[in-house]
Amino acid sequence: NAGVxxxxxxxxxxxxxxxxxxxxxxxxHNYMYWYRQDPGMGLKxxxxxxxxxxxDKGEVPNGYNVSRSTTEDFPLRLELAAPSQTSVYFxxxxxxxxxxxxxxxxxxxxxxxxxxx
Amino acid sequence: AQRVTxxxxxxxxxxGAPVELKCNYSYSGSPELFWYVQYSRQRLQLLLRHISRESxxxxxxxxxxxxxxxxxxxPFAQEEDSAMYYCALSFGNKLxxxxxxxxxxxx
Numbered sequence: 001n002a003g004v005x006x007x008x009x010x011x012x013x014x015x016x017x018x019x020x021x022x023x024x025x026x027x028x029h030n031y032m033y034w035y036r037q038d039p040g041m042g043l044k045x046x047x048x049x050x051x052x053x054x055x056d057k058g059e060v061p062n063g064y065n066v067s068r069s070t071t072e073d074f075p076l077r078l079e080l081a082a083p084s085q086t087s088v089y090f091x092x093x094x095x096x097x098x099x100x101x102x103x104x105x106x107x108x109x110x111x112x113x114x115x116x117x
Numbered sequence: 118a119q120r121v122t123x124x125x126x127x128x129x130x131x132x133g134a135p136v137e138l139k140c141n142y143s144y145s146g147s148p149e150l151f152w153y154v155q156y157s158r159q160r161l162q163l164l165l166r167h168i169s170r171e172s173x174x175x176x177x178x179x180x181x182x183x184x185x186x187x188x189x190x191x192p193f194a195q196e197e198d199s200a201m202y203y204c205a206l207s208f209g210n211k212l213x214x215x216x217x218x219x220x221x222x223x224x
Contacts (some may be wrong), residue, residue: 004149031210041124042216050210103207108161
């Protein structure tokens, strides 16, 4: 199993450009997440999905969009890139919470380092 | 609101010294807490969770509801423990992460 894969690994964008960060998982996980990691700020949740066709906003969704047409894929779209979106982006996936509500381990991808100039 | 606080951005210790990475949380419900670790050039991965009450790589963490803390401890640090450590709080089907603490173990 490849686990969670992300492409590209690195990207430099100009202000106003758009791009899609790809995320794929082969563990048949229902839940998928997008985070951004900024120095001194930890990981902030951008969007998440509990299954195909279902997405919801996280803590910092502005400037981003997502879709979830299949269980495996959860792309993150930046429409008008801004310098504030310079960050490292992580995708993660997990099984749903257990019947008792226990949160299952999240598995992370290797990250995409994005710079907006 | 749900919040996780890791007060130290960087913790530097010598090999063989005890380690304590601090984590405090704010949550009105019954908390479920985790420690995730990111070693250099590796993916972020789960280190341990409070419900397991187990020791992983010599690390333990006890949930103290009175002090709303979930500090990560290890009696004798090793150089391979150098990494970024994140404390996280489960909130529904999401995790709220702290800002992270870089642990540097010096030889």
